[in-house]
Amino acid sequence: MSTPDEAAQRVFGPNVLHNANLLYDIKFISSCLSGAVAGILGLENWLGFALFLAATLFTTAILHFVTFRGRPKKYVYGGLLEVVNPGQENAFSFILVWTLFYGIVHVYD
Structure with a gap:
């Protein structure tokens, strides 16, 4: 059985950084797309945030x-x-895109 120090020595830093950046990009795209939807x-008020929660759980x-x-x-460092x-x-990206698309589509409602 390996100790935590030995396990940390086997981690290759550039791979961890690449995975973290890729995870950030995926979550950013998911939040922007759910904001557009x-x-x-x-959707207004809590229904929009419910969609954000559903999109986050689906992406996860x-x-x-x-x-x-x-x-x-x-x-990924930190796990699930x-x-x-x-x-x-x-x-905040979700809210920004949500209000942008709401204003574009529903400006004359």
Whole structure:
């Protein structure tokens, strides 16, 4: 059995950084697309945030079962908690795109 120090020595830094950047990009695209969908559908208040939550959970499930093959701790530092966390900047991106598309589509309603 290896100690945590030995396990940390086997981690290759550039791979961890690449995986973290890729995970951030996927979550950013997911939040922007869900914001666009919420704006186009004309969702308001908690319905829009419910869509954001559903999109985050759907993205997490796809990443967990397809990309990480059920072992996110092997690929991402922090494991499943890091995959589920949408991040503050992605929540703000969702709101920005949501209001943008809502204003474009429903300007004369």
